[in-house]
Amino acid sequence: MGKVIAVTNQKGGVGKTTTAVNLSACLAVQGKKVLLVDIDPQRNATSGLGAREGEGPTLYELLVDPEMDPHEALRKSEVEGLDVLPGSIELSGAEIELIGTERREYLVKGVLDRLRGEYDFILIDCPPSLSLLTLNALTAADSMLVPIQCEYYALEGVGQLMNTLMLVRKRLNPGLKIEGVVLTMYDSRTNLSEQVAEEVRRYFRNQLFKTTIPRNVRLSEAPSHAQPIHLYDPRCAGAQAYMQLAGELIRGI
Numbered sequence: 001m002g003k004v005i006a007v008t009n010q011k012g013g014v015g016k017t018t019t020a021v022n023l024s025a026c027l028a029v030q031g032k033k034v035l036l037v038d039i040d041p042q043r044n045a046t047s048g049l050g051a052r053e054g055e056g057p058t059l060y061e062l063l064v065d066p067e068m069d070p071h072e073a074l075r076k077s078e079v080e081g082l083d084v085l086p087g088s089i090e091l092s093g094a095e096i097e098l099i100g101t102e103r104r105e106y107l108v109k110g111v112l113d114r115l116r117g118e119y120d121f122i123l124i125d126c127p128p129s130l131s132l133l134t135l136n137a138l139t140a141a142d143s144m145l146v147p148i149q150c151e152y153y154a155l156e157g158v159g160q161l162m163n164t165l166m167l168v169r170k171r172l173n174p175g176l177k178i179e180g181v182v183l184t185m186y187d188s189r190t191n192l193s194e195q196v197a198e199e200v201r202r203y204f205r206n207q208l209f210k211t212t213i214p215r216n217v218r219l220s221e222a223p224s225h226a227q228p229i230h231l232y233d234p235r236c237a238g239a240q241a242y243m244q245l246a247g248e249l250i251r252g253i
Helices: 016-029 044-048 059-062 089-097 103-111 132-142 158-171 191-209 215-225 237-251
Strands: 003-007 036-037 082-085 120-124 143-149 177-186 208-213
Touching: 003 016, 003 132, 016 036, 016 044, 016 082, 016 120, 016 177, 016 215, 016 237, 036 044, 059 089, 059 103, 089 191, 103 132, 132 158, 132 191, 143 158, 158 215, 177 191, 177 237, 191 208, 208 237, 215 237
Parallel strands: 003 120, 003 143, 036 082, 036 120, 143 177, 177 208
Antiparallel strands: none
């Protein structure tokens, strides 16, 4: 039975999609069968793995038609062992369309429960907001992985995220845990990055991954080539960091 992890942070620009895409790919490289679910209407995780729009059904179709076989929407990525359940711009209107649907917070769970037996890991790339889509992801997940950038206001919104976690546990998913927090955009040349890292360590203590993701130009370039970082530049610091993070996640199972 696969482990479902929601990659989430209600603050934008923290490296959430970068982490979802590259961690998924690095888990696959290390021999795991992985599914990346793009629940963000911006569909950046989908395009970051080379899946084009209009090539077939997406998560949106599965949400509006629960009887549809989710296998129809799965797409193979360039990485062996990594599949994608693509997102689409239509997800932006899904909240309005599904407002009257019974148990609407459990729609994504219904889709993933039919797939999780086929994967070791299912990672969900969430929108940078608390929406019905995010609630669906947290209801479907076993745990949440939280990227936090090493910049000013790094912990801004984290309190709100923790409140959301408590509400989801109380009302929708009692078993939801924090898989861990990963520091992103770390720049060893600045005192600021270390100061922020220390602040995050104090806040999360043993929930912080040992691996830190550096600020790396190659990580920024890879999505424009529709490739995860280990294919675009396997020797760069970003690729090495995500490989280490994947290993850390596997060892923590």
